Amino acid sequence: MHAEKPDDHCSEALHAIKQPLNVIRLAGGNIRARIGPEPDSVSAIYLSAKIDQIDEQVRRAAELGPVDKSAVGISKTVMH
Numbered sequence: 462m463h464a465e466k467p468d469d470h471c472s473e474a475l476h477a478i479k480q481p482l483n484v485i486r487l488a489g490g491n492i493r494a495r496i497g498p499e500p501d502s503v504s505a506i507y508l509s510a511k512i513d514q515i516d517e518q519v520r521r522a523a524e525l526g527p528v529d530k531s532a533v534g535i536s537k538t539v540m541h
Contacts, residue, residue: 478525479522479523482519485519486516489515489519496509
């Protein structure tokens, strides 16, 4: 039986976060593509701004990666 390393848990957690981010990103693109024939309408401008906010937050979350475990004490947290 092989013991799981803390890094395995981190990788699994990152995958669990990034997978739905791809779906969110695609959904935002689909909404943007269907805003309609009047892209300058108040509703279209509002929706575009909201999609831009979603895109930015998805981008930030997607940048998550390996962390310095000693700085955040993640090894102890994952092990307990």
